Amino acid sequence: MPLHHCELCHIDLDRISVRRGGQILLQDVSMHIHCGQLTVLIGQNGAGKTTLIRALLGQLRYSGLIRHVDGRGLNIPHLRTGYVPQHLQFDREMPLTVRDFVAASLTKRPVWTGVGKKVRAQVNEILSAVNAESLADQPLGRCSGGELQRVLLALAMNPPPDLLVLDEPVSGIDRNGLKMFLETLLDLKKTHHMAILLVSHDLRFVREYADHVVLLDKSVLAQGSAAEVFASPEFSAVFGYSGEEEEAE
Amino acid sequence: MDTIYSVLGAILPFEAYQFNFMRNAFLAILLLTPLLGLLGTMAVNHQMAFFSDALGHSALTGIGLGIIFGLGNDLVAMLIFGIIWAILICLIRQFGSASADTVISVFSSTSVAAGLLILARGGKFAKYSSLLIGDILAVTPGDLFWLLIALICTLVFWALLYNSLLLTSVDSFLARSRGVKTILVEIAFVVMVAVAVMLSIRWVGVMLINALLILPAAAGRNIARSARQHAAWSVAIALFSGLVGLTLSYYLDTSAGASIVLISAMCYAVSLAVRSIRK
Numbered sequence: 403m404p405l406h407h408c409e410l411c412h413i414d415l416d417r418i419s420v421r422r423g424g425q426i427l428l429q430d431v432s433m434h435i436h437c438g439q440l441t442v443l444i445g446q447n448g449a450g451k452t453t454l455i456r457a458l459l460g461q462l463r464y465s466g467l468i469r470h471v472d473g474r475g476l477n478i479p480h481l482r483t484g485y486v487p488q489h490l491q492f493d494r495e496m497p498l499t500v501r502d503f504v505a506a507s508l509t510k511r512p513v514w515t516g517v518g519k520k521v522r523a524q525v526n527e528i529l530s531a532v533n534a535e536s537l538a539d540q541p542l543g544r545c546s547g548g549e550l551q552r553v554l555l556a557l558a559m560n561p562p563p564d565l566l567v568l569d570e571p572v573s574g575i576d577r578n579g580l581k582m583f584l585e586t587l588l589d590l591k592k593t594h595h596m597a598i599l600l601v602s603h604d605l606r607f608v609r610e611y612a613d614h615v616v617l618l619d620k621s622v623l624a625q626g627s628a629a630e631v632f633a634s635p636e637f638s639a640v641f642g643y644s645g646e647e648e649e650a651e
Numbered sequence: 652m653d654t655i656y657s658v659l660g661a662i663l664p665f666e667a668y669q670f671n672f673m674r675n676a677f678l679a680i681l682l683l684t685p686l687l688g689l690l691g692t693m694a695v696n697h698q699m700a701f702f703s704d705a706l707g708h709s710a711l712t713g714i715g716l717g718i719i720f721g722l723g724n725d726l727v728a729m730l731i732f733g734i735i736w737a738i739l740i741c742l743i744r745q746f747g748s749a750s751a752d753t754v755i756s757v758f759s760s761t762s763v764a765a766g767l768l769i770l771a772r773g774g775k776f777a778k779y780s781s782l783l784i785g786d787i788l789a790v791t792p793g794d795l796f797w798l799l800i801a802l803i804c805t806l807v808f809w810a811l812l813y814n815s816l817l818l819t820s821v822d823s824f825l826a827r828s829r830g831v832k833t834i835l836v837e838i839a840f841v842v843m844v845a846v847a848v849m850l851s852i853r854w855v856g857v858m859l860i861n862a863l864l865i866l867p868a869a870a871g872r873n874i875a876r877s878a879r880q881h882a883a884w885s886v887a888i889a890l891f892s893g894l895v896g897l898t899l900s901y902y903l904d905t906s907a908g909a910s911i912v913l914i915s916a917m918c919y920a921v922s923l924a925v926r927s928i929r930k
Contacts, residue, residue, distance in 0.1 A: 459828050485828035492821045496696050497875035503821065505814075506878075507829055512813035514692070514882035541876055542821070554825075 411472045412436045413481065413565050413597055418466035420453050427453045429621045435565060435597045442612035443601045446640060449619045451601045455567055459483055470564060484563030486554045488570045494543030500553055501525050501538040507557055532556040532586045548579020552586060559590060568600040572607065652792050667901035672788050679790040680893035682798040683851050686805055688889030690847055691868030692881050693840065696820045701752055702740060703844055704861040705759035709736040710852045711766025719769060729849040736762065737841040745834060785856030787897065787907040801850050805843055816840055817878065859908045866915035867892065873922035888918045
Protein backbone atom coordinates (compact mmCIF):
# COMPACT_ATOMS: atom_id res chain seq x y z
CA MET A 403 0.00 0.00 0.00
CA PRO A 404 1.30 3.50 -0.81
CA LEU A 405 2.16 5.58 2.23
CA HIS A 406 1.03 9.14 2.77
CA HIS A 407 3.62 11.84 3.00
CA CYS A 408 4.39 12.89 6.56
CA GLU A 409 5.94 16.01 8.04
CA LEU A 410 9.11 14.54 9.55
CA CYS A 411 12.41 13.64 7.96
CA HIS A 412 12.52 9.95 7.39
CA ILE A 413 13.84 7.05 5.36
CA ASP A 414 11.24 6.10 2.81
CA LEU A 415 11.14 2.48 1.65
CA ASP A 416 9.04 2.21 -1.46
CA ARG A 417 8.04 -1.27 -2.66
CA ILE A 418 11.28 -3.03 -1.78
CA SER A 419 11.46 -6.56 -3.19
CA VAL A 420 14.28 -9.08 -2.99
CA ARG A 421 14.45 -12.30 -4.97
CA ARG A 422 17.14 -14.94 -4.82
CA GLY A 423 17.28 -18.10 -6.88
CA GLY A 424 13.63 -17.87 -7.90
CA GLN A 425 12.56 -17.43 -4.27
CA ILE A 426 10.82 -14.30 -3.04
CA LEU A 427 12.49 -13.10 0.14
CA LEU A 428 10.73 -9.73 0.30
CA GLN A 429 7.79 -8.45 -1.68
CA ASP A 430 6.74 -4.81 -1.99
CA VAL A 431 7.80 -3.69 1.46
CA SER A 432 6.82 -0.05 1.96
CA MET A 433 7.43 1.78 5.22
CA HIS A 434 8.82 4.94 6.75
CA ILE A 435 11.54 4.96 9.36
CA HIS A 436 11.30 8.31 11.14
CA CYS A 437 14.06 10.38 12.65
CA GLY A 438 13.90 10.56 16.41
CA GLN A 439 11.82 7.41 16.61
CA LEU A 440 12.51 3.82 17.51
CA THR A 441 10.97 1.66 14.81
CA VAL A 442 10.85 -2.03 15.66
CA LEU A 443 10.64 -4.79 13.09
CA ILE A 444 8.90 -7.97 14.31
CA GLY A 445 8.06 -11.24 12.62
CA GLN A 446 8.79 -14.95 12.73
CA ASN A 447 12.13 -16.46 11.74
CA GLY A 448 12.47 -16.40 7.97
CA ALA A 449 10.07 -13.45 7.61
CA GLY A 450 12.79 -11.46 5.82
CA LYS A 451 13.86 -9.15 8.65
CA THR A 452 17.59 -9.66 8.14
CA THR A 453 17.11 -9.47 4.35
CA LEU A 454 15.44 -6.08 4.75
CA ILE A 455 18.31 -4.89 6.92
CA ARG A 456 20.86 -6.02 4.38
CA ALA A 457 18.97 -4.20 1.65
CA LEU A 458 18.95 -1.03 3.79
CA LEU A 459 22.69 -1.37 4.33
CA GLY A 460 23.19 -1.73 0.57
CA GLN A 461 24.63 -5.23 0.91
CA LEU A 462 22.28 -7.01 -1.46
CA ARG A 463 20.43 -6.30 -4.65
CA TYR A 464 16.82 -5.18 -4.38
CA SER A 465 14.16 -3.61 -6.53
CA GLY A 466 12.19 -0.59 -5.33
CA LEU A 467 13.40 2.68 -3.87
CA ILE A 468 15.05 3.66 -0.63
CA ARG A 469 15.09 7.43 -0.19
CA HIS A 470 16.26 9.70 2.59
CA VAL A 471 13.84 12.65 2.62
CA ASP A 472 13.45 15.77 4.74
CA GLY A 473 10.24 17.17 6.28
CA ARG A 474 9.15 18.71 2.97
CA GLY A 475 9.60 15.48 1.07
CA LEU A 476 12.81 16.58 -0.66
CA ASN A 477 15.60 14.10 -1.18
CA ILE A 478 18.62 14.23 1.11
CA PRO A 479 21.41 12.83 -1.08
CA HIS A 480 23.26 10.71 1.47
CA LEU A 481 22.00 8.06 3.80
CA ARG A 482 24.66 7.23 6.33
CA THR A 483 23.92 3.98 8.13
CA GLY A 484 25.29 2.54 11.35
CA TYR A 485 24.91 -1.16 12.03
CA VAL A 486 24.92 -3.23 15.21
CA PRO A 487 24.98 -6.97 14.44
CA GLN A 488 23.14 -9.57 16.49
CA HIS A 489 26.37 -11.03 17.76
CA LEU A 490 29.95 -11.22 16.65
CA GLN A 491 31.12 -14.63 15.61
CA PHE A 492 34.79 -14.20 16.21
CA ASP A 493 37.72 -16.01 17.68
CA ARG A 494 37.63 -14.94 21.34
CA GLU A 495 41.29 -15.81 21.83
CA MET A 496 42.38 -13.16 19.34
CA PRO A 497 44.87 -10.75 20.94
CA LEU A 498 42.90 -7.59 20.36
CA THR A 499 41.81 -4.99 22.89
CA VAL A 500 38.59 -3.02 22.66
CA ARG A 501 40.76 0.02 21.94
CA ASP A 502 42.47 -1.78 19.01
CA PHE A 503 39.12 -2.79 17.61
CA VAL A 504 37.56 0.68 17.79
CA ALA A 505 40.74 2.38 16.56
CA ALA A 506 40.96 0.00 13.58
CA SER A 507 37.53 1.19 12.48
CA LEU A 508 38.37 4.86 12.89
CA THR A 509 41.80 5.28 11.34
CA LYS A 510 44.03 4.01 8.58
CA ARG A 511 47.10 3.80 10.81
CA PRO A 512 47.59 0.07 11.38
CA VAL A 513 46.88 -0.70 15.03
CA TRP A 514 49.84 -3.08 15.33
CA THR A 515 52.02 0.03 15.26
CA GLY A 516 50.08 1.30 18.28
CA VAL A 517 47.29 3.82 18.78
CA GLY A 518 48.28 7.50 18.68
CA LYS A 519 47.34 10.05 21.33
CA LYS A 520 44.68 11.74 19.23
CA VAL A 521 42.95 8.50 18.26
CA ARG A 522 43.29 7.23 21.82
CA ALA A 523 41.35 10.29 23.05
CA GLN A 524 38.79 9.79 20.30
CA VAL A 525 38.33 6.13 21.24
CA ASN A 526 37.87 7.06 24.91
CA GLU A 527 35.26 9.64 23.99
CA ILE A 528 33.38 7.21 21.77
CA LEU A 529 33.39 4.52 24.45
CA SER A 530 32.34 6.88 27.20
CA ALA A 531 29.19 7.75 25.20
CA VAL A 532 28.05 4.16 25.85
CA ASN A 533 29.53 3.93 29.38
CA ALA A 534 32.22 1.58 28.18
CA GLU A 535 35.40 3.62 28.69
CA SER A 536 36.59 1.18 31.34
CA LEU A 537 36.63 -1.58 28.69
CA ALA A 538 39.28 0.07 26.48
CA ASP A 539 42.22 -2.06 27.63
CA GLN A 540 40.24 -5.27 27.94
CA PRO A 541 40.64 -7.97 25.27
CA LEU A 542 37.57 -7.94 23.00
CA GLY A 543 37.11 -11.69 23.54
CA ARG A 544 36.67 -11.22 27.29
CA CYS A 545 33.73 -8.81 26.99
CA SER A 546 30.33 -10.07 28.11
CA GLY A 547 27.42 -10.07 25.66
CA GLY A 548 26.11 -6.76 26.96
CA GLU A 549 29.54 -5.11 26.97
CA LEU A 550 30.20 -6.23 23.42
CA GLN A 551 26.86 -4.83 22.27
CA ARG A 552 27.64 -1.46 23.83
CA VAL A 553 31.04 -1.40 22.09
CA LEU A 554 29.34 -2.26 18.79
CA LEU A 555 26.77 0.45 19.41
CA ALA A 556 29.56 2.95 20.05
CA LEU A 557 31.16 1.92 16.77
CA ALA A 558 27.89 2.19 14.83
CA MET A 559 27.43 5.74 16.18
CA ASN A 560 30.73 6.86 14.65
CA PRO A 561 30.56 8.53 12.24
CA PRO A 562 27.06 9.60 13.41
CA PRO A 563 24.52 7.81 11.21
CA ASP A 564 21.22 9.05 9.78
CA LEU A 565 19.85 5.57 10.29
CA LEU A 566 20.97 3.23 13.04
CA VAL A 567 20.14 -0.41 12.33
CA LEU A 568 20.23 -3.02 15.11
CA ASP A 569 19.69 -6.70 14.35
CA GLU A 570 18.31 -8.31 17.53
CA PRO A 571 20.91 -6.63 19.68
CA VAL A 572 19.30 -7.74 22.93
CA SER A 573 19.21 -11.49 22.46
CA GLY A 574 21.55 -13.46 24.68
CA ILE A 575 22.35 -10.60 27.04
CA ASP A 576 21.87 -10.90 30.79
CA ARG A 577 19.28 -8.67 32.55
CA ASN A 578 21.71 -6.04 33.78
CA GLY A 579 23.49 -5.87 30.47
CA LEU A 580 20.15 -5.52 28.69
CA LYS A 581 18.99 -2.68 30.94
CA MET A 582 22.22 -0.80 30.47
CA PHE A 583 22.17 -1.31 26.70
CA LEU A 584 18.60 -0.04 26.39
CA GLU A 585 19.25 3.00 28.58
CA THR A 586 22.23 3.86 26.42
CA LEU A 587 20.19 3.42 23.24
CA LEU A 588 17.30 5.56 24.48
CA ASP A 589 19.77 8.17 25.61
CA LEU A 590 21.29 8.28 22.13
CA LYS A 591 17.81 8.54 20.63
CA LYS A 592 17.20 11.68 22.67
CA THR A 593 20.54 13.33 22.04
CA HIS A 594 21.08 12.50 18.37
CA HIS A 595 19.00 13.33 15.36
CA MET A 596 18.65 9.92 13.74
CA ALA A 597 16.22 7.18 12.86
CA ILE A 598 16.56 3.84 14.63
CA LEU A 599 15.43 0.52 13.21
CA LEU A 600 15.63 -2.44 15.53
CA VAL A 601 14.76 -6.09 14.98
CA SER A 602 13.41 -7.77 18.08
CA HIS A 603 11.80 -10.99 19.22
CA ASP A 604 11.16 -9.64 22.68
CA LEU A 605 7.53 -8.49 22.46
CA ARG A 606 7.51 -7.12 25.99
CA PHE A 607 10.41 -4.91 25.06
CA VAL A 608 8.60 -3.85 21.87
CA ARG A 609 5.48 -2.82 23.78
CA GLU A 610 7.49 -0.80 26.24
CA TYR A 611 9.93 1.04 24.00
CA ALA A 612 8.83 1.06 20.36
CA ASP A 613 7.46 4.25 18.82
CA HIS A 614 6.43 2.44 15.68
CA VAL A 615 6.06 -1.30 15.05
CA VAL A 616 6.19 -3.09 11.70
CA LEU A 617 5.02 -6.70 11.44
CA LEU A 618 6.80 -8.40 8.55
CA ASP A 619 6.24 -11.65 6.71
CA LYS A 620 7.81 -11.22 3.25
CA SER A 621 5.71 -8.05 3.06
CA VAL A 622 4.34 -5.64 5.66
CA LEU A 623 1.34 -7.28 7.37
CA ALA A 624 0.60 -4.50 9.83
CA GLN A 625 2.23 -1.33 11.09
CA GLY A 626 1.44 1.35 13.65
CA SER A 627 1.83 1.81 17.37
CA ALA A 628 2.63 -1.29 19.41
CA ALA A 629 -0.95 -1.38 20.75
CA GLU A 630 -2.41 -1.17 17.23
CA VAL A 631 -0.18 -3.88 15.79
CA PHE A 632 -0.59 -6.22 18.76
CA ALA A 633 -4.38 -5.92 18.48
CA SER A 634 -4.41 -6.67 14.75
CA PRO A 635 -5.72 -10.00 13.39
CA GLU A 636 -2.47 -10.34 11.43
CA PHE A 637 -0.52 -10.34 14.68
CA SER A 638 -2.64 -13.18 16.12
CA ALA A 639 -2.25 -15.11 12.86
CA VAL A 640 1.55 -14.83 12.92
CA PHE A 641 2.22 -15.35 16.60
CA GLY A 642 -0.70 -17.68 17.38
CA TYR A 643 -2.09 -15.49 20.11
CA SER A 644 -3.39 -11.94 20.46
CA GLY A 645 -1.59 -9.02 22.01
CA GLU A 646 -4.11 -8.92 24.85
CA GLU A 647 -3.25 -12.47 25.88
CA GLU A 648 0.42 -11.59 25.86
CA GLU A 649 -0.30 -8.68 28.17
CA ALA A 650 -2.35 -10.87 30.52
CA GLU A 651 0.64 -13.22 30.87
CA MET B 652 78.07 -5.77 0.34
CA ASP B 653 81.66 -5.84 1.66
CA THR B 654 80.84 -3.10 4.15
CA ILE B 655 77.87 -5.09 5.43
CA TYR B 656 80.03 -8.21 5.72
CA SER B 657 82.68 -6.39 7.71
CA VAL B 658 80.06 -4.89 10.03
CA LEU B 659 78.57 -8.34 10.54
CA GLY B 660 82.02 -9.81 11.16
CA ALA B 661 82.61 -7.16 13.82
CA ILE B 662 79.30 -7.56 15.66
CA LEU B 663 79.14 -11.35 15.42
CA PRO B 664 82.40 -12.64 16.88
CA PHE B 665 81.47 -16.30 16.31
CA GLU B 666 83.43 -18.69 14.18
CA ALA B 667 80.28 -19.43 12.20
CA TYR B 668 79.96 -15.87 10.94
CA GLN B 669 83.47 -15.65 9.54
CA PHE B 670 82.06 -17.19 6.35
CA ASN B 671 80.19 -15.16 3.78
CA PHE B 672 77.58 -17.87 3.15
CA MET B 673 76.67 -17.76 6.85
CA ARG B 674 76.57 -13.97 6.74
CA ASN B 675 74.22 -14.16 3.74
CA ALA B 676 72.03 -16.65 5.58
CA PHE B 677 72.05 -14.38 8.64
CA LEU B 678 70.90 -11.41 6.54
CA ALA B 679 68.26 -13.52 4.80
CA ILE B 680 66.83 -14.51 8.17
CA LEU B 681 66.92 -10.90 9.31
CA LEU B 682 64.72 -10.03 6.34
CA LEU B 683 62.54 -13.14 6.11
CA THR B 684 61.51 -13.80 9.68
CA PRO B 685 59.93 -10.38 10.42
CA LEU B 686 58.05 -10.66 7.13
CA LEU B 687 56.66 -14.10 7.97
CA GLY B 688 56.15 -13.16 11.62
CA LEU B 689 53.97 -10.18 10.74
CA LEU B 690 51.92 -11.97 8.07
CA GLY B 691 51.59 -14.91 10.45
CA THR B 692 49.67 -12.85 13.02
CA MET B 693 46.83 -12.35 10.57
CA ALA B 694 47.06 -15.87 9.12
CA VAL B 695 46.51 -17.17 12.65
CA ASN B 696 43.70 -14.71 13.42
CA HIS B 697 42.07 -15.59 10.12
CA GLN B 698 42.38 -19.29 10.92
CA MET B 699 44.38 -19.82 7.77
CA ALA B 700 47.16 -22.08 9.08
CA PHE B 701 45.97 -24.93 6.90
CA PHE B 702 45.59 -22.59 3.94
CA SER B 703 49.21 -21.47 4.03
CA ASP B 704 50.29 -25.10 4.34
CA ALA B 705 48.42 -25.89 1.12
CA LEU B 706 49.98 -22.85 -0.49
CA GLY B 707 53.47 -24.10 0.34
CA HIS B 708 52.70 -27.43 -1.26
CA SER B 709 51.56 -25.71 -4.43
CA ALA B 710 55.16 -24.60 -5.04
CA LEU B 711 55.82 -28.10 -6.40
CA THR B 712 53.13 -27.72 -9.04
CA GLY B 713 54.34 -24.20 -9.79
CA ILE B 714 57.82 -25.41 -10.66
CA GLY B 715 56.40 -28.38 -12.57
CA LEU B 716 54.18 -26.14 -14.69
CA GLY B 717 57.09 -23.77 -15.18
CA ILE B 718 59.05 -26.61 -16.74
CA ILE B 719 56.14 -27.64 -18.98
CA PHE B 720 55.59 -24.09 -20.21
CA GLY B 721 59.31 -23.57 -20.62
CA LEU B 722 59.65 -20.78 -18.05
CA GLY B 723 63.37 -20.61 -17.34
CA ASN B 724 62.93 -19.18 -13.86
CA ASP B 725 61.57 -21.44 -11.09
CA LEU B 726 60.80 -18.53 -8.79
CA VAL B 727 58.67 -16.75 -11.38
CA ALA B 728 56.77 -19.98 -12.09
CA MET B 729 56.17 -20.55 -8.37
CA LEU B 730 55.06 -16.96 -7.83
CA ILE B 731 52.58 -16.95 -10.71
CA PHE B 732 51.10 -20.31 -9.81
CA GLY B 733 51.09 -19.60 -6.06
CA ILE B 734 49.20 -16.34 -6.53
CA ILE B 735 46.61 -17.90 -8.85
CA TRP B 736 46.22 -20.86 -6.49
CA ALA B 737 45.80 -18.59 -3.45
CA ILE B 738 43.14 -16.47 -5.15
CA LEU B 739 41.26 -19.58 -6.29
CA ILE B 740 41.17 -21.08 -2.79
CA CYS B 741 40.10 -17.72 -1.38
CA LEU B 742 37.22 -17.33 -3.86
CA ILE B 743 35.99 -20.91 -3.38
CA ARG B 744 36.10 -20.40 0.39
CA GLN B 745 34.00 -17.25 -0.04
CA PHE B 746 31.40 -18.53 -2.43
CA GLY B 747 31.50 -22.30 -2.11
CA SER B 748 29.27 -24.21 0.24
CA ALA B 749 31.79 -26.88 1.29
CA SER B 750 33.60 -26.23 4.56
CA ALA B 751 36.88 -24.37 4.28
CA ASP B 752 39.16 -27.16 5.45
CA THR B 753 37.67 -29.59 2.94
CA VAL B 754 38.23 -27.14 0.08
CA ILE B 755 41.80 -26.48 1.18
CA SER B 756 42.54 -30.17 1.58
CA VAL B 757 41.33 -30.85 -1.96
CA PHE B 758 43.55 -28.07 -3.29
CA SER B 759 46.53 -29.19 -1.24
CA SER B 760 46.44 -32.83 -2.30
CA THR B 761 45.76 -31.94 -5.92
CA SER B 762 48.74 -29.63 -6.09
CA VAL B 763 51.10 -32.08 -4.40
CA ALA B 764 50.02 -34.88 -6.74
CA ALA B 765 50.26 -32.72 -9.85
CA GLY B 766 53.66 -31.40 -8.78
CA LEU B 767 55.04 -34.88 -8.10
CA LEU B 768 53.60 -36.21 -11.33
CA ILE B 769 55.47 -33.61 -13.36
CA LEU B 770 58.70 -33.39 -11.37
CA ALA B 771 59.18 -37.13 -10.84
CA ARG B 772 58.81 -38.08 -14.50
CA GLY B 773 61.48 -40.60 -15.44
CA GLY B 774 62.70 -40.86 -11.84
CA LYS B 775 64.17 -37.36 -11.86
CA PHE B 776 62.75 -36.13 -8.56
CA ALA B 777 66.11 -36.23 -6.76
CA LYS B 778 66.98 -33.06 -8.64
CA TYR B 779 64.15 -31.25 -6.85
CA SER B 780 64.33 -32.86 -3.43
CA SER B 781 66.24 -29.86 -2.07
CA LEU B 782 62.99 -27.98 -2.58
CA LEU B 783 61.39 -30.09 0.13
CA ILE B 784 63.84 -29.23 2.85
CA GLY B 785 65.30 -26.00 1.52
CA ASP B 786 68.84 -24.65 1.87
CA ILE B 787 69.30 -21.34 3.64
CA LEU B 788 73.07 -21.48 3.06
CA ALA B 789 72.47 -21.10 -0.68
CA VAL B 790 71.32 -17.48 -0.37
CA THR B 791 73.19 -15.09 -2.68
CA PRO B 792 73.59 -11.30 -2.36
CA GLY B 793 71.19 -10.96 -5.33
CA ASP B 794 68.54 -12.92 -3.43
CA LEU B 795 69.02 -10.60 -0.47
CA PHE B 796 68.25 -7.61 -2.63
CA TRP B 797 64.94 -9.13 -3.78
CA LEU B 798 64.11 -10.14 -0.24
CA LEU B 799 64.61 -6.57 0.89
CA ILE B 800 62.32 -5.30 -1.88
CA ALA B 801 59.69 -7.91 -0.91
CA LEU B 802 59.91 -6.93 2.74
CA ILE B 803 59.44 -3.25 1.92
CA CYS B 804 56.50 -3.91 -0.44
CA THR B 805 54.87 -6.18 2.11
CA LEU B 806 55.27 -3.61 4.87
CA VAL B 807 53.66 -0.94 2.70
CA PHE B 808 50.68 -3.13 1.79
CA TRP B 809 50.50 -4.41 5.32
CA ALA B 810 50.26 -0.87 6.64
CA LEU B 811 47.52 0.00 4.16
CA LEU B 812 45.43 -3.13 4.64
CA TYR B 813 45.91 -4.14 8.23
CA ASN B 814 42.96 -2.40 9.88
CA SER B 815 40.53 -3.56 7.19
CA LEU B 816 41.83 -7.10 7.52
CA LEU B 817 41.48 -6.96 11.28
CA LEU B 818 37.85 -5.87 11.04
CA THR B 819 37.20 -8.56 8.44
CA SER B 820 38.67 -11.24 10.66
CA VAL B 821 36.43 -10.13 13.56
CA ASP B 822 33.23 -10.06 11.50
CA SER B 823 33.05 -9.70 7.74
CA PHE B 824 29.43 -8.50 7.73
CA LEU B 825 30.28 -5.75 10.20
CA ALA B 826 33.37 -4.87 8.18
CA ARG B 827 31.26 -4.54 5.02
CA SER B 828 28.79 -2.30 6.86
CA ARG B 829 31.74 0.00 7.56
CA GLY B 830 32.69 0.20 3.91
CA VAL B 831 35.45 -2.45 3.86
CA LYS B 832 35.69 -4.31 0.55
CA THR B 833 36.17 -7.60 2.36
CA ILE B 834 36.75 -9.83 -0.66
CA LEU B 835 39.36 -7.53 -2.17
CA VAL B 836 41.10 -7.17 1.17
CA GLU B 837 41.23 -10.93 1.64
CA ILE B 838 42.56 -11.50 -1.85
CA ALA B 839 45.27 -8.89 -1.33
CA PHE B 840 46.21 -10.67 1.88
CA VAL B 841 46.44 -14.15 0.37
CA VAL B 842 48.53 -12.75 -2.49
CA MET B 843 50.92 -11.25 0.08
CA VAL B 844 51.15 -14.58 1.88
CA ALA B 845 51.70 -16.37 -1.45
CA VAL B 846 54.56 -14.03 -2.38
CA ALA B 847 56.21 -14.36 1.03
CA VAL B 848 55.87 -18.15 1.02
CA MET B 849 57.19 -18.57 -2.53
CA LEU B 850 60.14 -16.26 -1.89
CA SER B 851 61.20 -18.19 1.19
CA ILE B 852 60.51 -21.70 0.01
CA ARG B 853 63.88 -22.34 -1.65
CA TRP B 854 65.64 -21.66 1.64
CA VAL B 855 63.18 -23.05 4.13
CA GLY B 856 61.63 -25.87 2.12
CA VAL B 857 58.09 -26.96 1.30
CA MET B 858 57.87 -29.08 4.42
CA LEU B 859 58.77 -26.38 6.91
CA ILE B 860 57.67 -23.07 5.41
CA ASN B 861 54.30 -23.14 7.09
CA ALA B 862 55.86 -23.70 10.50
CA LEU B 863 57.85 -20.52 10.08
CA LEU B 864 54.74 -18.56 9.22
CA ILE B 865 52.45 -20.00 11.88
CA LEU B 866 54.56 -20.99 14.92
CA PRO B 867 55.90 -17.56 15.95
CA ALA B 868 52.46 -15.96 15.49
CA ALA B 869 50.77 -18.79 17.38
CA ALA B 870 53.27 -18.47 20.22
CA GLY B 871 52.90 -14.68 20.28
CA ARG B 872 49.16 -15.05 20.46
CA ASN B 873 49.45 -17.03 23.69
CA ILE B 874 51.29 -14.18 25.38
CA ALA B 875 49.89 -11.02 23.77
CA ARG B 876 46.78 -9.13 24.83
CA SER B 877 46.72 -6.45 22.11
CA ALA B 878 47.34 -6.30 18.37
CA ARG B 879 50.59 -4.42 18.94
CA GLN B 880 51.90 -6.97 21.43
CA HIS B 881 50.93 -9.77 19.05
CA ALA B 882 52.95 -8.27 16.21
CA ALA B 883 55.91 -7.50 18.48
CA TRP B 884 56.03 -10.98 20.06
CA SER B 885 55.54 -12.73 16.75
CA VAL B 886 58.39 -10.84 15.06
CA ALA B 887 60.62 -11.20 18.12
CA ILE B 888 60.05 -14.95 18.36
CA ALA B 889 60.56 -15.40 14.60
CA LEU B 890 63.83 -13.45 14.68
CA PHE B 891 65.05 -15.21 17.81
CA SER B 892 64.27 -18.68 16.46
CA GLY B 893 65.77 -17.81 13.08
CA LEU B 894 69.08 -16.51 14.39
CA VAL B 895 69.50 -19.04 17.19
CA GLY B 896 68.45 -21.90 14.90
CA LEU B 897 70.88 -20.84 12.17
CA THR B 898 73.80 -20.48 14.56
CA LEU B 899 73.11 -23.79 16.29
CA SER B 900 72.77 -25.60 12.97
CA TYR B 901 76.33 -24.56 12.10
CA TYR B 902 77.82 -25.92 15.27
CA LEU B 903 75.65 -29.04 15.46
CA ASP B 904 75.90 -29.65 11.73
CA THR B 905 72.12 -29.94 11.36
CA SER B 906 69.60 -28.66 8.83
CA ALA B 907 69.14 -24.92 9.36
CA GLY B 908 65.42 -24.92 8.50
CA ALA B 909 64.66 -27.78 10.87
CA SER B 910 66.70 -26.21 13.68
CA ILE B 911 64.87 -22.90 13.29
CA VAL B 912 61.48 -24.56 13.35
CA LEU B 913 62.37 -26.64 16.42
CA ILE B 914 63.44 -23.50 18.28
CA SER B 915 60.09 -21.89 17.28
CA ALA B 916 58.28 -24.96 18.57
CA MET B 917 60.11 -24.61 21.89
CA CYS B 918 59.06 -20.95 22.04
CA TYR B 919 55.51 -22.10 21.45
CA ALA B 920 55.75 -24.58 24.33
CA VAL B 921 57.08 -21.83 26.62
CA SER B 922 54.28 -19.48 25.52
CA LEU B 923 51.71 -22.14 26.36
CA ALA B 924 53.23 -22.49 29.82
CA VAL B 925 53.21 -18.71 30.32
CA ARG B 926 49.59 -18.61 29.30
CA SER B 927 48.51 -21.37 31.66
CA ILE B 928 50.40 -19.77 34.57
CA ARG B 929 48.67 -16.44 33.88
CA LYS B 930 45.27 -18.07 33.95
